[in-house]
Amino acid sequence: MFGNSKFFNQYPGKDITEADIKRIFQTFDANKDNALDKAEVKNLVESIATSGSLSAAELDKIYAFLDKDKDGLVSPSDMAARALPWLSVIFSGPVAMVIVDVQNDFITGSLALKVYPAKEDGANVVPVINDVIAKHSAAFKTVIYSLDWHPADHISFLDNLAKRKLSDKSKIKDAAKVGLNDVVVLETKAYGPIEQIMWPRHCVQNSSGAELHSELKLAGNHTKVYKGTDPDIDSYSAFWDNNKLKKTDLHDRLSKLGISDLIVCGLATDVCVGSTAAHAQELGYRTALLEDACCGVMPDGIAATKAKLTAAHGVVVRSGQLNELLAKRDRPMAWVLAAVDCVEKLANGGH
Structure with a gap:
């Protein structure tokens, strides 16, 4: 914490008012000239955050956001228009949890993560998620469980390759030489050429492999999102397919609830969890990756996923940190900055 750090201790969980x-x-207008200059806004922002640092470029972005009339100073009317929604997200923004693809095939089945290079056992996320639900479900306005839900003729299955046509754009030209995890380009009637990683058959609709792990607890306020249902395109993210041609209704559900913050976890960190988190940030949600409730495929991919998330003002947390984060007492600078993105995208209809 920096600046007038104790001042904001009164606001976590409080609905921010015009008063x-x-x-x-008035507190941060240090020279009492009825305007906030950049130094005063810097003190304000650094007083809100409980950790992290503020770069000059980030300060410029927040200052430009708060200066609604673009006169070079932040006036009381600017603050009323811009700081009210911004601080409302920071101190009382509704939270949802998105639990991605904790399904049998990713744990003990055809795509069991423990056999991949990261050697992470997907079963290990189950008790962590259950503990989070037991301790914090009241803090979540909703809990979403996403499921890979593929038709039997799905484009991603290597054993369906003989039924499909390799595109001229594919680097691998001979279908007989295509193996698991190879990247090819396949022709589709609906979408034209589609790039696809080849996976073993997994999470086929209504199969035991597609079921959520038997020990995974379902929150009382949960709903499910099914993805990857189109045979001609894969869908890692719980929001969109891989080419952003079709979307699920997840964003609509969250928007109707006024959600600003998402806690994302599940399987696999560097595939479906990472894609879901990236799309969440793109839509304007403040996004936290719950790393001890995630398992991944490739060590480099896991590291890259976390780096991409934090570069876009997301945070990587562990379950033991959730109590303070959900109570808005832990306010990383990244999430203070992400609240600006959240408000701007709300105003533009993007979220």
Whole structure:
């Protein structure tokens, strides 16, 4: 924490009002000129955050956001228009949890993660997720469980390759030479050439492999999202397919609930979890990756997923840190900054 760090201890979990904004403005208007200059806004932002640092470029972005009338100063009317929704996200933004693909085939079945290079056993996420649900379900406005839900003729299955046509754009030209995890380009009637990683048959609709792990607890306020249902395109993310041609209804559900913050976990970190988190950030959600409730495929891919998330003002946390984060007492600078993206995309209809 920096600046007037104790001032904001009164606000976690509180609905921010116009009276609060007026008081905050008066507190941080150090020279009492009825405007906040950049140094005063810097003090304000650094007082909100409980960890992390603020770069000059990040300060410029927040200052430009708060200066609604673009006159070079942040006035009381600017604060009322911009700081009210921004601080509302930071101190009382509704939270949802998205649990990605904790299904049998990724744990003990045809795509069991423990046999891949990262050697991470997908079963290990189950008790962590169950503990989070037991301790924190009241903090989540909803809990979403996504499921890979493929038709038997899905494009990603290597054993379906003989029924499909390799595109001229595919680097591998001979179908007989295509193996598991190879990348090819396949022709589809609906979408034209589609690039695809070849996987073993997995998570076929209504199969035991597609079921959620038997020991995974379902939150009382949960719903499910089914993805990968189109035979001609894969869908790692719980929001969109891999080419963003079709979307699930997840974003619509979250928007109707006014969700601003997402806790994302599940299988696999560097595939479906990472894609879901990236799309969540693109839509404007403040996104946290719950790393001890995730398992991945490739060590480099796991590291890259975390780096991409944090570069876009996401945070990587462990379950033991959730209590303070969900209570808004832990306010990483990344999430203070991400609240600006959240408000801007709400205003533009993107979220």
